[in-house]
Amino acid sequence: MSNSSKKPGAAATIYLAVVFVILYAPILYLAYYSFNSGGSMHNFEGFTLEWYGEVFQDTRLVIILLNTLAIALFSAAISTMIGVAGAIAITHVKSKQFRSALLTLNNVLIVSPDVIIGASFLILFAAMGVRLGFASVLVSHIAFSVPIVVLMVLPKLQEMSPTLIYAARDLGATRWDVLSRVIVPYISPGIFAGFFMALTYSLDDFAVTFFVTGDGFSTLSVEIYSRARQGISLSINALSTLIFLVTLVLAVGYYAINTRAIEPGRPARTGRTGRVEAGE
């Protein structure tokens, strides 16, 4: 490794190729057998689209899919609003200690393991007497998406010159005008990035949802978990292939926004299990 400091040699290429193949193997494996008419994940008998048809005929699954999307969109939208307000609030704070205290509190949920977030939210909902279901899942998703929105928006706000705001005020803009016509347009790339992150966080989450979802409500991750515990069914394969395609589109979209606006080539997201290292 160390003597390949100029051009990667054959060994280096092989190493990268092996890592690459292993990273994609499970996904391709699922996709390949989603077309298997044999009904198992080891004997490919013939090509079929039967499992894809089954996914769309499975009403329960379709409802869960819609629930998952609804939760993701609502939680991303609401957490983006709270997060933007939070980021603006942080930049307005004058005291250095207070500001770093806010940032530390902000980052608590980013570094907390999912299990802790899930368990503590479960206690919180029990203590407040909230019934578990759609509402508790939605509120939890909003709660864990807020800090990442703050971290996405904050750098944009910090690079914005305060003279822009003074100028607007001098020219007679109201506070609302300043927000809607000066601040928000300026930080919009950060807002989009934050929204995207919140969306993927929500779609990806399993552990927190698992704790705070009641009996009647389920998201895709929780449903896959319970189905996977029962064994293999190729309609999950078909579903995962579809999800991967959607993820691909989302990833490319996020990457496009990210490279254009925030920092070139830094897909900062690291998913819910290894929650982000947004700072790095």
Next chain:
Amino acid sequence: MQYRTRNIYLIPYAVWIALFVIAPIVLIAYYSMFDIDGALTVGNYRRFFTPVYMGMTVRSFWYAFLVTMFSLLVAYPTAYLLTKTKHKQLWLLLMIMPSWMNLLLKAYAFIGMFGTYGPVNALLGALGIGTKQILFTEFSFIFVAVYIFVPFMILPIFNALDELNPSLVAAARDLGASGWDTFRRVVFPLTINGVKSGCRAVFIPALSLFMITRLIAGNRVITLGTAIEQHFLVTQDWGMGSTIAVFLIIAMGLTMVLTGSGEEGRQHVK
């Protein structure tokens, strides 16, 4: 005027902090002092220090350590070689992409791949080794955990390597350092912050994994995360679950201190 403006934006954010950051931690600490019947007790803490829970804690740390170490061993060379490729940002994106896919689906894929009739066993059979029980072993647990965490280790290390000034490496080589010396004395020390944040991004989640332990390790591996889930959702002993959570939070804090969490603050507070 300035003061009023600040106040308005701070309200929703402060409510969020109070409700979802401070209250949950306080509630965890509070619940840890009650037993399953709701009586005030320190019994949970006493129970945590019995050999059963201590053994579980030690094993959990050991697994998290192994997962972090193997992730680092795989990720560092990968990140290093990635920085040498021609379209490095594109390759990085391609390496990170699988991590965007739902975690549950990847775990589910491994159930099929590691199964008795799966491709891995078919390969072992073809090599003349014969089929082995792979699923529901500690090996499969560590393998899948490393698989899941490697991209999160690659990313910060890649960024650190990417920021490294190549003339430093050239200088070291000019001054007669061997390739290994250059790596050990120049490249690695200068990218240590990337390594640290990678380890932080892997170690804490690895300590609290619970879904993979159930699906892949078939309850053979019990981590702190599994124990918390068990207490909260199966045995309904929230007090003991909270007690374990308290220790997990302490471990998390210690990890943050050891790997220097100050960087985040530095980047965002000017």
